Amino acid sequence: DVKVTQSSRYLVKRTGEKVFLECVQDMDHENMFWYRQDPGLGLRLIYFSYDVKMKEKGDIPEGYSVSREKKERFSLILESASTNQTSMYLCASSWAFLDRDHNNSPLHFGNGTRLTVT
Amino acid sequence: SQQGEEDPQALSIQEGENATMNCSYKTSINNLQWYRQNSGRGLVHLILIRSNEREKHSGRLRVTLDTSKKSSSLLITASRAADTASYFCATDASSSGAGSYQLTFGKGTKLSVIP
Structure with missing residues (x-):
């Protein structure tokens, strides 16, 4: 079974702090994703990566950056945390974007990090 | 941008009953996942259905x-208390038919199965 591990389940940070959320997957997946989940808004894609050192912006990248120095690890960075970044953050991975029939590979999610910024 | 939208937002049923959730989307897709x-x-991924499939x-x-x-x-047929969860549909935002690298999720249906 694919395992996606997020380093913290709960995190409390102060406004203005630099915050690192870490995610590790153990299945040699090429692709990794960061989503945030908020009540009434569902899941929104922040950033994704399709290879080491490669990254693409998702729908809501403002205020965030990412780092992928190794294939198995994808970090989300909040440069200066703000209260509106209080949310559940979900990391996911997949082995390929599209199969030969142009179908997306299923995403494998971690259990999430609930971040509170005070 | 939201692609899939689930309906209803919340659903409460008795154990043993069937639960039906719906998803609507706006642009053409190659596949849809639940x-x-x-x-x-x-x-947790449940199932993928391709655009050329009608039922799975x-x-x-x-x-x-x-x-x-x-x-x-x-x-979900013959529901169990363990089926209590939120259910999401996800689509690729395909406009060219070549597929999309990005899966877009709906807001989910919250299902409660009462024992």
């Missing part, structure tokens, strides 16, 4: 896809 999320946990089964799950109506439904 995920389950237990409270406070990550999402997996255990107690039955998914239908109507591309002319841009809608899908997830049916």
